Amino acid sequence: EAQVTQNPRYLITVTGKKLTVTCSQNMNHEYMSWYRQDPGLGLRQIYYSMNVEVTDKGDVPEGYKVSRKEKRNFPLILESPSPNQTSLYFCASSFLSKNQPQHFGDGTRLSIL
Amino acid sequence: QQQVKQSPQSLIVQKGGISIINCAYENTAFDYFPWYQQFPGKGPALLIAIRPDVSEKKEGRFTISFNKSAKQFSLHIMDSQPGDSATYFCAGNDYKLSFGAGTTVTVRA
Numbered sequence: 230e231a232q233v234t235q236n237p238r239y240l241i242t243v244t245g246k247k248l249t250v251t252c253s254q255n256m257n258h259e260y261m262s263w264y265r266q267d268p269g270l271g272l273r274q275i276y277y278s279m280n281v282e283v284t285d286k287g288d289v290p291e292g293y294k295v296s297r298k299e300k301r302n303f304p305l306i307l308e309s310p311s312p313n314q315t316s317l318y319f320c321a322s323s324f325l326s327k328n329q330p331q332h333f334g335d336g337t338r339l340s341i342l
Numbered sequence: 343q344q345q346v347k348q349s350p351q352s353l354i355v356q357k358g359g360i361s362i363i364n365c366a367y368e369n370t371a372f373d374y375f376p377w378y379q380q381f382p383g384k385g386p387a388l389l390i391a392i393r394p395d396v397s398e399k400k401e402g403r404f405t406i407s408f409n410k411s412a413k414q415f416s417l418h419i420m421d422s423q424p425g426d427s428a429t430y431f432c433a434g435n436d437y438k439l440s441f442g443a444g445t446t447v448t449v450r451a
Binding site: 335 | 344
């Protein structure tokens with residue numbers, strides 16, 4: 230089954246404690262992306278990657294890091310989480326060809342206390 | 343600054359009624375306009391999409407109307423069903439997707 234898998238689905242943690250949210254896709258997609266979803270703001274892109282070792286900032290990259298060492302994996306790293314990063318996070322992937330539909334994971338709800 | 347403005351924030355419709363969601367954009371570089379549907383606890387999923395050289399696209403009960411000169415597009419859900427209750431996002435795409443804020447649709451039986 231074609232899917233984007235995120236882990237964990239839920240996490241409550243404290244300010245400053247480094248955390249990683251993993252994302253894996255099994256569709257051989259070149260393009261992967263992270264979004265955060267906040268009420269009234271829709272989905273905003275954090276980082277994206279067009280292929281292995283190629284990453285770039287989205288609209289709201291501050292406080293986040295990513296890496297793309299393998300085509301299927303695109304982890305999101307919060308080195309020193311803060312309460313304003315409490316949000317619902319989605320990973321997505323697609324083929325790199327123009328206007329390909331993005332396939333989303335089921336989300337990770339992060340609460341930073 | 344949101345590049346795609348979406349309204350209303352929420353709407354309630356009776357079963358069998360028509361749901362209408364409107365979006366407006368400023369970025370004329372957008373060349374693809376998808377709509378995503380999101381159920382609670384799930385990620386958004388592509389519902390229907392349109393290119394700006396087409397004024398209307400219909401797939402089943404879902405229709406996109408597109409007005410290029412006004413830089414507006416809308417989603418119409420005909421014969422709304424309780425299973426259509428979800429959050430809907432419009433988006434514009436140039437080299438990346440820019441999403442609207444979302445509309446929560448509730449269909450009452």
